[in-house]
Amino acid sequence: MAAAARRLSAASLPLRHHHLLLRPFASSASGQPPITVETSVPFTAHKIEPPSRLVDTTPSELLTFFRDMSMMRRMEIAADSLYKSKLIRGFCHLYDGQEAVAIGLEAAITKKDAIITAYRDHCIFLARGGSLVESYAELMGRRSGCSKGKGGSMHFYKKDSGFFGGHGIVGAQVPLGCGLAFAQKYTKEGTVSFALYGDGAANQGQLFEALNISALWDLPVILVCENNHYGMGTAEWRAAKSPSYYKRGDYVPGLKVDGMDVLAVKQACKFAKEYALQNGPIILEMDTYRYHGHSMSDPGSTYRTRDEITGVRQERDPIERIRKLILSNELATASELKDIEKEVRKEVDDAIAQAKESPMPDPSELFTNVYVKGFGAEVFGTDRKEVKAVLP
Amino acid sequence: MCHLKNIFHYINIELKGGVFFVVVTKPSPLPLLSLPIFPLAVLDFEIDRKMLGVARRKLGFGLFSATRVLPAGSVLPRKYSTAAKEITVREALNSALDEEMSADPKVFLMGEEVGEYQGAYKISKGLLEKYGPDRVLDTPITEAGFTGIGVGAAYYGLRPVVEFMTFNFSMQAIDHIINSAAKSNYMSAGQISVPIVFRGPNGAAAGVGAQHSQCYAAWYAHVPGLKVLSPYSSEDARGLLKAAIRDPDPVVFLENELLYGESFPVSAEVLDSSFCLPIGKAKIEREGKHVTITAFSKMVGYALQAAEILSKEGIDAEVINLRSIRPLDRATINASVRKTNRLVTVEEGFPQHGVGAEICMSVMEESFEYLDAPVERIAGADVPMPYAANLERMAVPQVDDIVRATKRACYRSVPMAAAA
Numbered sequence: 001m002a003a004a005a006r007r008l009s010a011a012s013l014p015l016r017h018h019h020l021l022l023r024p025f026a027s028s029a030s031g032q033p034p035i036t037v038e039t040s041v042p043f044t045a046h047k048i049e050p051p052s053r054l055v056d057t058t059p060s061e062l063l064t065f066f067r068d069m070s071m072m073r074r075m076e077i078a079a080d081s082l083y084k085s086k087l088i089r090g091f092c093h094l095y096d097g098q099e100a101v102a103i104g105l106e107a108a109i110t111k112k113d114a115i116i117t118a119y120r121d122h123c124i125f126l127a128r129g130g131s132l133v134e135s136y137a138e139l140m141g142r143r144s145g146c147s148k149g150k151g152g153s154m155h156f157y158k159k160d161s162g163f164f165g166g167h168g169i170v171g172a173q174v175p176l177g178c179g180l181a182f183a184q185k186y187t188k189e190g191t192v193s194f195a196l197y198g199d200g201a202a203n204q205g206q207l208f209e210a211l212n213i214s215a216l217w218d219l220p221v222i223l224v225c226e227n228n229h230y231g232m233g234t235a236e237w238r239a240a241k242s243p244s245y246y247k248r249g250d251y252v253p254g255l256k257v258d259g260m261d262v263l264a265v266k267q268a269c270k271f272a273k274e275y276a277l278q279n280g281p282i283i284l285e286m287d288t289y290r291y292h293g294h295s296m297s298d299p300g301s302t303y304r305t306r307d308e309i310t311g312v313r314q315e316r317d318p319i320e321r322i323r324k325l326i327l328s329n330e331l332a333t334a335s336e337l338k339d340i341e342k343e344v345r346k347e348v349d350d351a352i353a354q355a356k357e358s359p360m361p362d363p364s365e366l367f368t369n370v371y372v373k374g375f376g377a378e379v380f381g382t383d384r385k386e387v388k389a390v391l392p
Numbered sequence: 393m394c395h396l397k398n399i400f401h402y403i404n405i406e407l408k409g410g411v412f413f414v415v416v417t418k419p420s421p422l423p424l425l426s427l428p429i430f431p432l433a434v435l436d437f438e439i440d441r442k443m444l445g446v447a448r449r450k451l452g453f454g455l456f457s458a459t460r461v462l463p464a465g466s467v468l469p470r471k472y473s474t475a476a477k478e479i480t481v482r483e484a485l486n487s488a489l490d491e492e493m494s495a496d497p498k499v500f501l502m503g504e505e506v507g508e509y510q511g512a513y514k515i516s517k518g519l520l521e522k523y524g525p526d527r528v529l530d531t532p533i534t535e536a537g538f539t540g541i542g543v544g545a546a547y548y549g550l551r552p553v554v555e556f557m558t559f560n561f562s563m564q565a566i567d568h569i570i571n572s573a574a575k576s577n578y579m580s581a582g583q584i585s586v587p588i589v590f591r592g593p594n595g596a597a598a599g600v601g602a603q604h605s606q607c608y609a610a611w612y613a614h615v616p617g618l619k620v621l622s623p624y625s626s627e628d629a630r631g632l633l634k635a636a637i638r639d640p641d642p643v644v645f646l647e648n649e650l651l652y653g654e655s656f657p658v659s660a661e662v663l664d665s666s667f668c669l670p671i672g673k674a675k676i677e678r679e680g681k682h683v684t685i686t687a688f689s690k691m692v693g694y695a696l697q698a699a700e701i702l703s704k705e706g707i708d709a710e711v712i713n714l715r716s717i718r719p720l721d722r723a724t725i726n727a728s729v730r731k732t733n734r735l736v737t738v739e740e741g742f743p744q745h746g747v748g749a750e751i752c753m754s755v756m757e758e759s760f761e762y763l764d765a766p767v768e769r770i771a772g773a774d775v776p777m778p779y780a781a782n783l784e785r786m787a788v789p790q791v792d793d794i795v796r797a798t799k800r801a802c803y804r805s806v807p808m809a810a811a812a
Contacts, residue, residue, distance in 0.1 A: 114548070148581035155579040164547050164584065169571050175537050176572055179544015186500070186526065186550060209537025216532070369582045370616050372640035375672045377719030379616070384757070391719075 032058045035329060039264035040321075046246050048253035048282070051271040055263040059331040061107065063340075065262050066322045069099040070341050072123040073319060074348045075132060076292070079122065079139060082352065083296045088139045091168075092153045094292040095123040097260075100318035101226055101286045102127040104265025105194060109273060111161040112189065116177040117196035119154035120226075120290075121166045124196070128163035130156065132351030133358075142358035149361045150369070162191075171204030173197060174223060178210040178281075181221035192220040192276045194269070200231020202245045211281060215252055218280035222272045223249070225285045226259065232294040233303040246285035259286030260316040289316065367391065477663070478655040484629035485515045485647065489553065491665045492637040493523055496551060499637055502529040502542060503555025503592075512557050513593065513652055539565030539590070543572045546588040546642075553637060556592035559608045559646065573642040574617030589636045591645035594622070595689065595740045596788050598650065602776035607741030609688065612644040613718040613750075619671055620718040622646040624692040626656040628715055631669030639671060646717075648689045674721035676728070680710035683734040683801050686725060686751055688714040691738045691789060698794035707802055717747060725751060726758045733764040734801040738794055743771035768797040 036054050043050035076096040082088045095102070098120075105115070106127040117124050122135055130146055138145025139153055146156050147166075156166040164180060167173040177195025184191045201207065202225050214221050225245040229236050236243040246254030253275075257268040265286060272282050289312045293300025301309070326332050332340075367379050367389040374391025381387025479487075493499045500523075505512045507520040507530040520528040531538040535556065542552040556562045562569065569590055576584045595607040613620045619641055623629040629647070636643040661667060677692060678699050687695040692713045699709040710728050714721065729735050735755055737748030748769040755767060773787040799805040 116544070147579060147583070150581050151579045157580040157583045159580075159583045164544075165576075165580065167572070169567055172540060172567060172572055175540020175568070176544035176547065178537075179541040179546070180548050181544075182541055183545040183548030183550045186545070187548075206534075206536040206540055209532070209534035210540055212532060212534065213537055213541060217529075369578045369580075371619070372577060372582075372585045372587075375670065375719065377672050378722065 032060060034058050035062070037263050037325065039267065040258045040261045041264075043264070043268065044246065044256035046244075046249070046254040046256075046283075047251075048255065048275070050255055051267055053267075055267045057263060057266075059326075059329070062322060062326055062329075062331060065103055065107070066319065066326060066337065067340050067344065068103050068127070069262070069319045069322065070344045071132075071347070072096070072099045072102065072126055074341075074344050075122065075126065075135065078348050078352060079136075080292070080296065082136070082139065087356075088153065088296075089141070090152055091119065092139070092296040093120040093294065094296070095120050095290065097291040097312070097317075098226060098228060098286075098288045099123060100262040100265050100321075101196075101224070101259050101288055104262040105224070105269045107262075107266040108269035109192070109194070112191045113273070114162040114164055114177070114180045114184065114191070114193040115196065116164040116173045116180060116193065117166070118170060118173050118198065118201065119166070119168050120198070121154065121156050125156040125158060125163060125166070128158050129161045130158050130163070132348060133354050136352050136355035137358045140355060140358075141360060142355060143361045143365070144355065144358040148365065150365065171197065171201040171206055174201070174204070174207045175210035177223070178214045178219055178221045181214065181219040181276075181281075182217070185218075185220055190277065192222060192273050194222045194224055196224045196226055198231060199225060199227040199229060199236045199243070199245060200234070200239065202227075202248060203240055211249055211252055214281040220276040221281050222269070222276050223252075223281060223283045224269075225283065226288055227285050228288050228290045230290075230294070230303065233298065235303065244285075246283050249281070249283045252281050252283055254283035254285060256285045256287065258316075259288030260312075260318045261321060262318055364389070478657050479626045479663075480653055480655050481623070481626050481629045481647070482513070482515055482652040484626035484656075484658070485633055485652075486517055486519075487663075488630045488633040488637075489516060489519060490522065492634055493519065493527065495665070496637075498549065499551045499553065500527040500529065500545075501553045501555065502531055502538060504531055504533055504557050506530060506555050511555075513649060515647075515652070516555070535561050535564035536568065539568040540572065542588055543568050543586060543642075546573070546586045547576070547584055549587075551587045551589075551637065553589045553591060556590065558597075558604060558649070559592055559594040560604050560606055562590065562592070562608065569612070569618070569642070569644070570615050574615050576617075577641065578617055585640050586642045587640045589633075589639075589643045589645055591633070591636070592647060593649040593652075594646035595648055596650075596772070596777060596784075599779060599781065599784065600777075601779045605777035607646075607739070607772065608644075609646055609717050609739065610741055610746045610750075612646075613720070613747065614745075615718075617642065618718060619643045619716070620646065621671065621716055622648075622688040623715065624651070624677075624689055624713050626654075626658050627662045628669065628675075628713070630658070630662055631667055632671075632715060634668045635671050638668065643671075646689065651690055651693075654693075669715070672716045672719040672721060674715055674724040675713045676710060676724070677713045678709070678711040680708040680732065682708045682732055683736060683798050684710045684712060684725070684728040684732045685736045685738060685794065685798060686712045686714055686748075687738040688717060688747070689740065691740055694789065694791050695738055695794055697791045698798060701791065701795050702798055705799075705804070707798060707804065709798060714747075720750065720754070722754045722758065726755060729755050729759050730762045733762050734798075735763070736768040736770065736794065736797045736801050738770045738789060740772050740788060743769065743774055746771055765801045765803060768801045770794055770797050 035057050039053045042053050073096050076094040083092045102123045134146040141149040143149050154168045174195045174197050177193050181193040231239050246256040255268050258264045268284050272284055275282050377391045379389050379391050506516040507528045510517040542554040545552050573586045576586050596605040612618055621632045623632045636645050685695045695711045699711050702709050737751045739747045752767040770789045770793050777787055
């Protein structure tokens with residue numbers, strides 16, 4: 001034990017994260033020794049007692065975190081190249097840097113719980129069980145896309161595993177998420193909804209309207225502010241008089257969480273789910289960061305310095321954090337982790353190749369899904385004497 | 393002449409030359425069916441329409457003293473009818489809501505004052521008591537918030553009925569109606585359907601001013617993915633609201649405050665809880681040979697009155713109650729125009745880019761060769777609704793506007809003075 005402890009203190013950790021405790025217990029039922037990890041920083045709380053900094057995890061969970069986050073990272077970087085080669089059009093908002101939020105959230109909940117987010121949705125879709133092929137095909141507007149090519153980057157959905165999109169209007173997803181929670185309470189499902197939004201959306205009036213109703217009606221909704229500190233090109237201090245988003249709920253309690261620490265995210269979301277089921281809404285502010293600009297048309301360096309970006313990458317990168325945790329706990333070797341990354345890369349490349357083979361939607365798809373029930377109404381193309389159809 | 397008494401906003405009793413007259417200053421929205429047939433003193437139907445600087449065109453106005461009583465249903469003894477029971481539009485809507493909530497536990501109602509207040513216009517009277525606060529929800533005055541919550545609940549699979557106290561307030565929530573509700577089924581390629589109903593009074597009431605009087609039919613009917621319905625009679629109200637609640641798509645249901653208190657006869661079939669009207673089908677309220685008049689909501693009543701007046705001059709008008717603004721029943725409208733060869737569209741809302749413009753275009757595209765005259769359009773005046781009663785009267789279509797336009801379509805009016 002002493003030797004292990006010595007190894008621990010010798011582990012090279014980034015400057016900010018000194019207090020990594022490891023207390024191996026007797027092996028759990030799964031045969032894996034559970035591991036307890038301390039979060040990078042304590043939770044900051046508003047009107048509530050914060051959860052413990054000590055998070056239980058297992059080796060396989062940590063390795064899954066590593067793999068899944070690497071997958072997301074790779075997916076977004078590959079999407080960047082596809083966009084630059086004009087295979088992806090329109091808007092493309094990338095999530096790299098923020099993976100810990102998607103993964104930590106997923107680890108704390110089930111597929112019966114609901115998630116709704118805005119347009120930076122590719123990785124949430126993946127976390128909810130969406131496939132790489134469906135993602136790339138949708139980004140490229142092909143028929144095997146998750147929305148059959150008709151939605152695009154901002155409109156990924158996976159209703160069968162509780163992912164309700166993918167929304168283009170900043171802030172609109174928050175009342176919608178409260179509505180999901182309303183339905184869950186109405187149907188007595190014992191599940192919760194997570195409504196994700198950014199620091200830019202945090203000032204939207206409809207958010208406060210929905211929060212007020214949710215608090216009045218005790219809806220099991222968790223509002224998750226993914227605070228990456230920039231609403232497009234506007235830094236949070238320029239947009240919000242009070243950028244303490246976890247406090248903005250006023251009468252609604254909140255927690256501030258290190259969004260780059262996947263275990264902290266998992267702990268907070270687990271805590272929030274239990275809270276919301278009993279008491280109604282709670283706000284989680286995830287302190288996170290996006291490496292890309294707001295979207296592919298934003299270099300992301302006109303309103304922040306390159307030093308800041310590289311600084312976060314060095315100090316707080318979520319994947320690196322897990323890598324160090326795995327290595328220092330000797331759960332895998334460095335070359336095993338590299339192999340995982342290579343596998344992930346190949347998976348992503350294969351998915352892109354497969355997605356590229358998917359054809360564009362049939363022209364008849366222009367007129368499908370306008371309604372569930374069209375009653376035989378006529379629908380017209382641009383030249384109605386040339387192109388028209390009947391809605392079934 | 394002096395106004396002695398204002399019975400309703402559209403009826404005055406006036407003393408003229410020593411004789412009492414019941415004068416209708418704005419036509420009653422009653423359908424002609426409820427006209428009692430018993431003698432009264434001679435009545436004068438006079439409209440104070442002095443337009444500034446524009447001489448009134450005497451289009452047979454001299455002939456035009458419509459001697460008619462148009463009282464509200466409760467002023468005079470109820471018309472004795474052999475068959476039908478009569479219910480008000482309010483009762484029709486209330487019973488439709490009640491029955492649909494009873495039939496499907498996923499249906500719930502939310503809006504301002506729908507619960508304890510029994511509904512701002514008493515449409516949801518008794519529902520809170522019957523279904524409880526989990527299914528009849530009073531919301532704060534936050535349209536964007538509660539509409540978004542309603543749409544989110546519909547995403548999950550519930551069947552919300554969201555009430556707007558008037559559709560003027562729906563503008564605060566219009567992003568959710570259009571971007572969150574109307575487009576979702578399409579953007580998700582069928583994964584996320586939105587079985588929601590947005591309902592409430594639409595259009596002008598009486599004297600409520602510019603911000604409370606707009607008609608939103610054209611706005612919402614513009615949007616693919618929405619269905620837009622507008623009932624006129626109690627039968628319409630029951631059948632269309634039930635259809636709307638059962639429908640798997642987002643439906644905008646445009647009622648009219650002034651029609652809530654109006655009674656209409658309803659058959660036993662209409663009163664049955666399984667009664668439903670088809671969406672996308674117009675109703676021919678009155679068959680005719682010479683000219684087609686299309687209208688929806690309150691204007692149907694006006695169009696029917698105009699048709700009565702015109703029939704005395706030998707013009708037999710066919711009145712179509714649109715019922716469904718989107719999908720628009722182009723087939724029925726065009727079939728009618730092909731029969732009559734003339735068309736007048738009537739709507740309460742602003743004229744530019746309105747419902748009548750779409751109907752006119754549809755007829756041009758499909759039935760051009762059948763038209764014997766240009767399509768005529770009657771709409772609200774192209775101004776924000778004024779408050780003063782005389783200006784308000786000028787801003788909302790009146791029966792004589794419809795009569796005049798129909799005569800123009802039939803080339804029966806005096807040719808316009810060279811105004812150009």
